[in-house]
Amino acid sequence: MSKTAKIQIGEETYEYPILEGTRGPKVVDIRSFYKDSGMFTFDPGFTSTASCKSEITFINGEKGELRYRGYKIEDLVKEHNYIDICYLLLHAKLPTKEQSLEFDNELRHRAFVDEGFKNLFNAFPRTAHPMAMLSSAVTALSAFYFDHLNITDDLGFEEMATRIIAKIPTLSAIAYRRTLGIPLIYPDIDRYFTENFLYMMRAYPGGKFHREVGQIAPTTVKEIEVKALDTIFTLHADHEQNASTTTVRTVASTGAHPYAAISAGINALWGRAHGGANESVIAQLEMIGDVKNVDKYIKKAKDPNDPFRLMGFGHRVYKNFDPRAKILKKLQDQLKEELKLDSRLLEIAHKIEEIALRDEYFVKRNLYPNIDFYSGVILSALGIPRNMFTAIFVIGRTVGWISQWMEFKKDPKAKIARPRQLYLGD
Numbered sequence: 532m533s534k535t536a537k538i539q540i541g542e543e544t545y546e547y548p549i550l551e552g553t554r555g556p557k558v559v560d561i562r563s564f565y566k567d568s569g570m571f572t573f574d575p576g577f578t579s580t581a582s583c584k585s586e587i588t589f590i591n592g593e594k595g596e597l598r599y600r601g602y603k604i605e606d607l608v609k610e611h612n613y614i615d616i617c618y619l620l621l622h623a624k625l626p627t628k629e630q631s632l633e634f635d636n637e638l639r640h641r642a643f644v645d646e647g648f649k650n651l652f653n654a655f656p657r658t659a660h661p662m663a664m665l666s667s668a669v670t671a672l673s674a675f676y677f678d679h680l681n682i683t684d685d686l687g688f689e690e691m692a693t694r695i696i697a698k699i700p701t702l703s704a705i706a707y708r709r710t711l712g713i714p715l716i717y718p719d720i721d722r723y724f725t726e727n728f729l730y731m732m733r734a735y736p737g738g739k740f741h742r743e744v745g746q747i748a749p750t751t752v753k754e755i756e757v758k759a760l761d762t763i764f765t766l767h768a769d770h771e772q773n774a775s776t777t778t779v780r781t782v783a784s785t786g787a788h789p790y791a792a793i794s795a796g797i798n799a800l801w802g803r804a805h806g807g808a809n810e811s812v813i814a815q816l817e818m819i820g821d822v823k824n825v826d827k828y829i830k831k832a833k834d835p836n837d838p839f840r841l842m843g844f845g846h847r848v849y850k851n852f853d854p855r856a857k858i859l860k861k862l863q864d865q866l867k868e869e870l871k872l873d874s875r876l877l878e879i880a881h882k883i884e885e886i887a888l889r890d891e892y893f894v895k896r897n898l899y900p901n902i903d904f905y906s907g908v909i910l911s912a913l914g915i916p917r918n919m920f921t922a923i924f925v926i927g928r929t930v931g932w933i934s935q936w937m938e939f940k941k942d943p944k945a946k947i948a949r950p951r952q953l954y955l956g957d
C-alpha cells in the first residue's frame with residue numbers, strides 16, 4: 532500500500548504521508564492541508580478523525596476488542612484488581628507485589644479531604660444531583676491542594692494522580708450522603724479502595740452498621756460486593772478518545788490545571804449519550820415496566836420521527852458486542868442469586884436484547900448493547916441509587932482521564948485544540 536495519500540482538487544494534487552500505528556487503522560497526516568490548499572476538512576463528531584497519538588488504550592470496534600496498555604480486558608478483570616489496573620494505565624506496566632502494596636497504601640492515606648469540603652457540600656440542597664456536587668468538588672480541589680497546579684516532573688504527576696484517584700470516591704460518597712442529609716463517613720485506612728467506598732456509602736456515624744434484632748454488627752461489606760464493584764471500576768477505567776476524554780485533553784491543551792480538566796471530563800460524562808446512559812437505562816427499564824411493553828418501545832426506537840432511543844444500545848466505535856458488556860452480562864448471571872438482582876428489570880433487559888439483536892434495524896446499524904446496558908442492575912443490587920450511577924463511572928474513569936492528561940502534557944509537540952468551521956452565516 533502506498534506510503535502517501537493524494538487529494539486532487541481541480542488541477543492541484545496534494546500529497547500527504549500515511550502514518551501506521553502498532554494496532555488499528557492507518558492515518559493520513561493532513562496537518563498542513565489548510566496551509567497547502569486554503570481549505571478545511573469537515574468531520575463534525577470526529578467520525579473519521581484521529582485527534583492524537585496514544586499508547587494507553589486500544590479498541591478494535593469491528594472485533595469488539597479492548598486493551599489497556601496491550602492487555603486484553605478479559606484477562607485483566609480475571610487476574611487483577613482495580614488499583615493494579617490504575618497502576619498499569621498510569622505507568623504502562625503492571626505493578627510488582629511491592630509496587631501494588633505501596634500504591635494501595637498511598638491511596639488509603641490520600642483518601643481524606645480537607646474539613647473545608649463539609650461547608651462546600653452543605654451549601655448544596657439535598658436535591659442536588661451528585662454529579663453537580665462532584666464536579667464542583669473536584670474543581671474545588673484546586674483551592675485546597677494548589678501544589679499541583681503547575682506540575683513539572685514525574686513525581687508531581689504521580690502525586691497528583693494518586694491524590695485525585697484517592698479522593699474521588701470520598702467526594703462521591705459525601706455527595707451521596709448529602710442527598711440523604713446524613714453526616715459524612717471518613718475513609719478507613721484499613722479498607723481496600725473499593726471496600727472503603729462502599730463503607731463510606733453505607734456506614735452509620737462512628738462506622739457502625741444497621742443491625743437486625745439480635746444481630747451483632749454484620750460484616751460491613753461482602754467480599755462478593757467488593758469484587759463486583761471492583762470489576763465495574765476496571766471496565767470503566769479508560770476507553771481511548773471518547774467524548775469526556777477528548778474534553779479532558781482539550782482542557783489540558785489550554786494549560787489549565789488537572790483538577791479543571793477532570794472536572795470538565797465529569798461534566799462531559801454526565802450527558803445521557805455518554806456516561807449518563809447508565810442512569811437512563813434503569814429509568815427506561817422501569818418505564819417499560821413489563822416484557823409485554825418491549826415491542827412498543829422497540830418500535831419507538833426504530834421510528835426516525837421519534838426521538839426515543841434505546842439507552843445502553845449502540846456505540847460510535849463498537850460495531851460488535853462491547854466486550855465490557857459481555858463481561859457484565861456474565862457477572863449479572865453470577866450475582867443473580869447471591870445479590871438478588873432485580874429479576875423483573877433483568878427480564879425486560881433480556882427481552883430487549885433478544886428482540887433487538889435479531890431486528891433488521893439494529894443489525895443493519897450494528898447496534899449492540901454497550902457497557903451501560905448491564906451495569907445499572909448490578910449497581911442497584913449493591914444498594915447504589917440511580918442518581919449515583921454516573922458517579923460510579925467517574926470513580927472508574929478518573930484514572931483513564933489522568934493517564935490521558937499526563938500523556939498529553941508529556942508530548943513536546945502538543946498544541947492547543949482549536950478546530951475551524953464551515954461558516955454558513957452572513
Ligand code: SDX
Pocket residue numbers: 576769770772773774803804805806808832833835839840841842843844845846847848896898901902903
Ligand atoms: C458510552 O465513546 C465511548 O467510548 C463512550 C463509552 C466510554 O466508555 O467512554 O463507551 C461510554 O458513552 C457508551 C454509550 C452510552 N450511550 C448510550 O447508550 C445512549 C444510546 N446510544 C446512542 O445515542 C448512540 O448509539 C451513541 C451516542 C452511543 C453513538 O452515536 P453515533 O455513533 O453518533 O451513532 P448515530 O447517532 O449516528 O446512530 C447511527 C444510527 C442512526 O440511525 P440512522 O440515522 O442511520 O437511521 O443508529 C441509530 C441512529 O438513529 N441509533 C439508534 C441508537 N443508537 C444509534 N437507534 C435507536 N437506539 C439507539 N440507542
